[in-house]
Amino acid sequence: xxxxxxxxxxxxxxxxxxxxxxxxxxxxxxxxxxxxxxxxxxxxxxxxxxxxxxxxxxxxxxxxxxxxxxxxxxxxxxxxxxxxxxxxxxxxxxxxxxxxxxxxxxxxxxxxxxxxxxxxxxxxxxxxxxxxxxxxxxxxxxxxxxxxxxxxxxxxxxxxxxxxxxxxxxxxxxxxxxxxxxxxxxxxxxxxxxxxxxxxxxxxxxxxxxxxxxxxxxxxxxxxxxxxxxxxxxxxxxxxxxxxxxxxxxxxxxxxxxxxxxxxxxxxxxxxxxxxxxxxxxxxxxxxxxxxxxxxxxxxxxxxxxxxxxxxxxxxxxxxxxxxxxxxxxxxxxxxxxxxxxxxxxxxxxxxxxxxxxxxxxxxxxxxxxxxxxxxxxxxxxxxxxxxxxxxxxxxxxxxxxxxxxxxxxxxxxxxxxxxxxxxxxxxxxxxxxxxxxxxxxxxxxxxxxxxxxxxxxxxxxxxxxxxxxxxxxxx
Amino acid sequence: xxxxxxxxxxxxxxxxxxxxxxxxxxxxxxxxxxxxxxxxxxxxxxxxxxxxxxxxxxxxxxxxxxxxxxxxxxxxxxxxxxxxxxxxxxxxxxxxxxxxxxxxxxxxxxxxxxxxxxxxxxxxxxxxxxxxxxxxxxxxxxxxxxxxxxxxxxxxxxxxxxxxxxxxxxxxxxxxxxxxxxxxxxxxxxxxxxxx
Numbered sequence: 121x122x123x124x125x126x127x128x129x130x131x132x133x134x135x136x137x138x139x140x141x142x143x144x145x146x147x148x149x150x151x152x153x154x155x156x157x158x159x160x161x162x163x164x165x166x167x168x169x170x171x172x173x174x175x176x177x178x179x180x181x182x183x184x185x186x187x188x189x190x191x192x193x194x195x196x197x198x199x200x201x202x203x204x205x206x207x208x209x210x211x212x213x214x215x216x217x218x219x220x221x222x223x224x225x226x227x228x229x230x231x232x233x234x235x236x237x238x239x240x241x242x243x244x245x246x247x248x249x250x251x252x253x254x255x256x257x258x259x260x261x262x263x264x265x266x267x268x269x270x271x272x273x274x275x276x277x278x279x280x281x282x283x284x285x286x287x288x289x290x291x292x293x294x295x296x297x298x299x300x301x302x303x304x305x306x307x308x309x310x311x312x313x314x315x316x317x318x319x320x321x322x323x324x325x326x327x328x329x330x331x332x333x334x335x336x337x338x339x340x341x342x343x344x345x346x347x348x349x350x351x352x353x354x355x356x357x358x359x360x361x362x363x364x365x366x367x368x369x370x371x372x373x374x375x376x377x378x379x380x381x382x383x384x385x386x387x388x389x390x391x392x393x394x395x396x397x398x399x400x401x402x403x404x405x406x407x408x409x410x411x412x413x414x415x416x417x418x419x420x421x422x423x424x425x426x427x428x429x430x431x432x433x434x435x436x437x438x439x440x441x442x443x444x445x446x447x448x449x450x451x452x453x454x455x456x457x458x459x460x461x462x463x464x465x466x467x468x469x470x471x472x473x474x475x476x477x478x479x480x481x482x483x484x485x486x487x488x489x490x491x492x493x494x495x496x497x498x499x500x501x502x503x504x505x506x507x508x509x510x511x512x513x514x515x516x517x518x519x520x521x522x523x524x525x526x527x528x529x530x531x532x533x534x535x536x537x538x539x540x541x542x543x544x545x546x547x548x549x550x551x552x553x554x555x556x557x558x559x560x561x562x563x564x565x566x567x568x569x570x571x572x573x574x575x576x577x578x579x580x581x582x583x584x585x586x587x588x589x590x591x592x593x594x595x596x
Numbered sequence: 597x598x599x600x601x602x603x604x605x606x607x608x609x610x611x612x613x614x615x616x617x618x619x620x621x622x623x624x625x626x627x628x629x630x631x632x633x634x635x636x637x638x639x640x641x642x643x644x645x646x647x648x649x650x651x652x653x654x655x656x657x658x659x660x661x662x663x664x665x666x667x668x669x670x671x672x673x674x675x676x677x678x679x680x681x682x683x684x685x686x687x688x689x690x691x692x693x694x695x696x697x698x699x700x701x702x703x704x705x706x707x708x709x710x711x712x713x714x715x716x717x718x719x720x721x722x723x724x725x726x727x728x729x730x731x732x733x734x735x736x737x738x739x740x741x742x743x744x745x746x747x748x749x750x751x752x753x754x755x756x757x758x759x760x761x762x763x764x765x766x767x768x769x770x771x772x773x774x775x776x777x778x779x780x781x782x783x784x785x786x787x788x789x790x791x792x
């Protein structure tokens with residue numbers, strides 16, 4: 121039997137607000153436990169939530185970025201359940217009227233084609249605290265620093281047909297939330313996590329199979345492996361005439377297996393109802409348009425613009441457009457050098473190689489875009505060759521300083537004085553009479569040898585174009 | 597006093613008590629969940645585990661009426677019952693609120709008895725919560741509509757004090773206080789006590 125895999129994802133992304141969604145406590149990560157939990161986060165009696173407008177703006181931004189309809193009136197609901205890290209014993213979420221309605225994103229498949237994945241909805245909610253088990257033998261510690269951190273839960277349609285598509289979709293959403301600046305997307309710190317709904321059905325069957333939900337998969341790699349082993353498990357059950365039970369399963373990365381957490385029958389009745397402490401949020405078209413103006417250019421638009429305006433290759437444009445910090449850097453280079461090609465080449469080549477080698481992000485580059493442009497301009501105006509530029513770059517990266525100073529102080533300025541280059545060439549030709557003979561006899565590929573010798577003798581400073589030209593003349 | 601009296605009808609008032617006793621317990625079932633014995637308030641002795649802590653703390657700490665409301669509210673919000681109870685009660689709430697808004701197109705304040713009966717004896721209705729709830733019928737409509745209301749002494753019936761309720765439109769607390777003040781400038785019920 122040929123099985124078709126059906127996957128839908130629920131992605132939780134923490135919004136990068138300074139304070140919590142319903143209180144003034146800080147959302148910064150990594151503080152001492154319970155130092156960033158105020159009376160509201162601790163659910164002391166009598167406290168009331170106050171909604172953080174920034175969280176609304178960020179949610180709307182996301183909606184606009186995925187071409188979704190915005191919920192003109194969204195309403196907060198309470199999801200009631202007892203759990204130690206949820207001190208109110210309910211989570212404030214949006215069930216009935218979410219802030220973001222139907223939208224879509226395009227993912228690129230392995231064969232290069234694109235596929236549209238529907239986004240059912242996205243809604244605002246608060247994160248829970250954390251249960252700490254280390255350092256508490258036979259007890260559980262509770263850290264409420266995370267309680268009340270704003271989350272945007274992004275729910276997809278069951279549109280994905282393989283683990284690879286699910287990863288591509290998750291990566292796409294990850295890049296969007298980072299690109300529009302609503303989340304740092306830090307998966308180690310839990311800012312970006314996902315649950316996957318997985319089912320299988322015989323190819324050609326219309327009805328969906330019974331699904332299971334895989335909880336809390338926190339890396340792109342785990343999404344792929346968790347889905348793959350769950351699909352295998354389901355196929356095995358169905359092919360041995362078993363039945364899939366609708367349940368929530370937990371992926372265990374250490375054992376590389378999924379195991380049952382609770383079945384549908386054991387599921388909580390969350391008794392959702394509109395939170396009486398919070399008013400519905402009404403947002404006008406005017407406010408939505410104001411937020412639209414804050415949106416950066418989307419990746420696809422940037423990709424197209426880099427190819428049409430700057431004549432970059434699809435590959436180079438793709439690399440640069442995929443990361444907003446990289447494209448910000450590129451655009452400064454382009455503006456300061458007025459040469460997109462050399463900017464892209466050096467950014468993707470020399471600078472990226474250096475950053476990769478030293479595990480640095482582009483935002484941590486030791487050479488600023490302005491200084492890097494200064495270096496490229498010296499190549500463009502023939503002050504130095506590309507080869508020398510690499511040396512200068514190395515100095516700029518490790519010791520700092522501007523290109524001009526380094527070129528000056530190290531005497532790296534390119535030799536463009538024809539007389540000086542001719543003097544070197546004459547010496548080289550005089551020292552290699554045999555090769556000159558052969559060249560003149562028709563072995564013209566020896567030109568490279570003479571160029572190399574000349575460049576070496578000039579310590580790389582001779583202008584390679586001029587060297588070529590003069591050599592050809594002299595060997596005539 | 598210079599005021600003119602006009603009779604009005606709030607036609608959905610009879611629905612106020614049933615709606616209120618769905619909505620208030622529903623909220624209360626959720627609001628009181630935070631009293632779990634972990635951070636503050638009563639905590640049971642020697643809990644064996646987390647569930648035991650929750651169950652005994654709440655079982656021992658809450659009184660009968662609170663427990664009744666938590667149970668009623670939990671039921672009303674449960675899957676399969678939510679639309680029939682909670683949603684319906686909210687629709688009634690809207691109708692009640694609309695009745696008041698229509699009335700305030702005609703009059704400045706609404707006056708009437710605070711309760712349908714005078715006070716009952718302590719503990720008298722513990723076994724009959726329904727009739728106890730119904731003694732709130734005139735005030736809870738005001739709560740459901742979200743309006744300001746106040747009660748002032750208005751005499752005695754069978755030597756038991758009777759309250760006069762004054763209800764105003766949204767944000768009209770100043771007017772309410774003025775009306776009550778005028779009433780007391782022209783009456784002395786507030787200075788009297790039941791006969792010994």
